[in-house]
Amino acid sequence: MMIEIDFNSDEAIYIQLRNQIIMGIATSDIQEGDSLPSVRQLADTVGINMHTVNKAYSVLRQEGFIQLDRRHGAVIALDIDKIKALEIMKQQLVILLAEGRCKNISREEVHNLVDEIFEGYE
Known part of the structure; x- marks a missing residue:
């Protein structure tokens, strides 16, 4: 999955990241059980702050799209309510x-x- 951030957008970077991950799930680019890159790895790849990635992952967890695990990192795990x-x-x-x-x-x-x-x- 390719993440592209528009640094000129009025939309917060963590929201752009969140939205792109959700689009990846919806289009089956990433699927249930797939691991996302570590916070540090994604921050380095995209060129953003680690806290921004952490915030996006936190929002995705709260919304029921991922689970955070110390051993496996962020994993796609849909809470289907x-x-x-x-x-x-x-x-x-x-x-x-x-x-x-x-x-x-x-x-x-x-x-x-x-x-x-x-x-x-x-």
Whole structure:
């Protein structure tokens, strides 16, 4: 999995890292049981601070995407609580859809966009 950080982005680096790891899982570039690089190794490879990688890994652990183990490091281990995941997704979508509605984005356009995105995961 290739991690690319946009240092000019307004998005925090640890969030960019988190998002890219989640995208790697969604697209099967990385799978359940795969180990992620150590904090130091990933920080050196990407050229970022170790604390930034540690924060991204911590967020991923809290969100149920990885487990942290002293012997094996960060390992992809999905906590599949579908009900909780759907509730979080709904909270995020409420705002995104409201923003789209304010900009005259139609239901059909949203459905087409969702279908297009899901096709990228297959």
